Amino acid sequence: MKNLKERYIDDIQEVIVIDNLSTDRSEEISKQFGAKFVTIKNFSYGGSANFAAKQTxxxxxxxxxxxxxxxxxxxxxxxxxxxxxxxxxxxxxxxxxxxxxxxxxxxxxxxxxxxxxxxxxxxxxxxxxxxxxxxxxxxxxxxxxxxxxxxxxxxxxxxxxxxxxxxxxxxxxxxxxxxxxxxxxxxxxxxxHTDVGFISSSKGFIMSILRLLKSFFVDFWYIIKRYTFLIKFIFNKPDKF
Known part of the structure; x- marks a missing residue:
């Protein structure tokens, strides 16, 4: 909101905030910067876009x-x-x-x-x-x-x-x-029209498990390497500038 109001004040006619029953400070902040604040109860992506367009x-x-x-x-x-x-x-x-x-x-x-x-x-x-x-x-x-x-x-x-x-x-x-x-x-x-079948779902599941295992072992390997480097560094520190 600060960005819109300070950098683009001469380029825009109005700012409208579409809210979905939020419980934070959205309304307070929107009004602080002079924006129109409207609430939509039953949210859908297309519905919120239509609701926004109707406001202007x-x-x-x-x-x-x-x-x-x-x-x-x-x-x-x-x-x-x-x-x-x-x-x-x-x-x-x-x-x-x-x-x-x-x-x-x-x-x-x-x-x-x-x-x-x-x-x-x-x-x-x-x-x-x-x-x-x-x-x-x-x-x-x-x-x-x-x-x-x-x-x-x-x-x-x-x-x-x-x-x-x-x-x-x-x-x-x-x-x-x-x-x-x-x-x-x-x-x-x-x-x-991207279809989903049992074979493709199972293949995706197996590949996800394999990637998870690979990620675990790679991360664990570099944890060990970082720790080893720090131990070596403790006993062999370079001169300070």
């Missing part, structure tokens, strides 16, 4: 996950410029990962790779006018942004990269990783 009347909607924030100084300027240059644009994908840069530099369009060149809600922008015709689906487990990408491309609109850089900063615990895993399995099946 401006033609370009920029979406951030709670763990993402803009970095480049011209972040919003480049988005606005891209939409003005391409009237048929439904949305733009900003840059944050090696996959983004790879497809951006190699000019891989969303029509070829809707997954890695399409919309990503941790840092993207979309046309409110297009959204009014094609709202996000609320019945998909995840990848609601990719599903929307495929749908609007099929309808004749464009989705493009924009050289606006943001940071994606998150650390998930085991429970959160498992929650994400479940959604990804369902989403991959729904959108990319």
């Amino acid at each position: 009347k401006f033609p370009i909607v920029v979406m951030f996950s709670a763990h993402s924030y803009p970095v480049s100084h011209d972040f919003f300027k480049l988005i606005k410029k891209k939409f003005h240059e391409k009237p048929n644009l439904a949305g733009v994908r900003c840059l944050h990962s090696p996959n983004d840069y790879k497809n951006f530099i190699n000019k891989v369009p969303a029509k070829i790779d809707p997954n890695k060149s399409g919309l990503i809600f941790s840092g993207s922008a979309f046309s409110r006018q297009v959204w009014e015709k094609y709202p996000f689906r609320e019945d998909v487990a995840t990848f609601e942004d990719k599903e929307w990408t495929k749908r609007v491309l099929k309808a004749g609109y464009d989705i493009d990269f924009v050289a606006s850089i943001f940071c994606y900063q998150i650390k998930r615990n085991k429970k959160q990783l498992f929650f994400r895993f479940k959604n990804d399995v369902v989403g991959n099946y729904q959108l990319w």
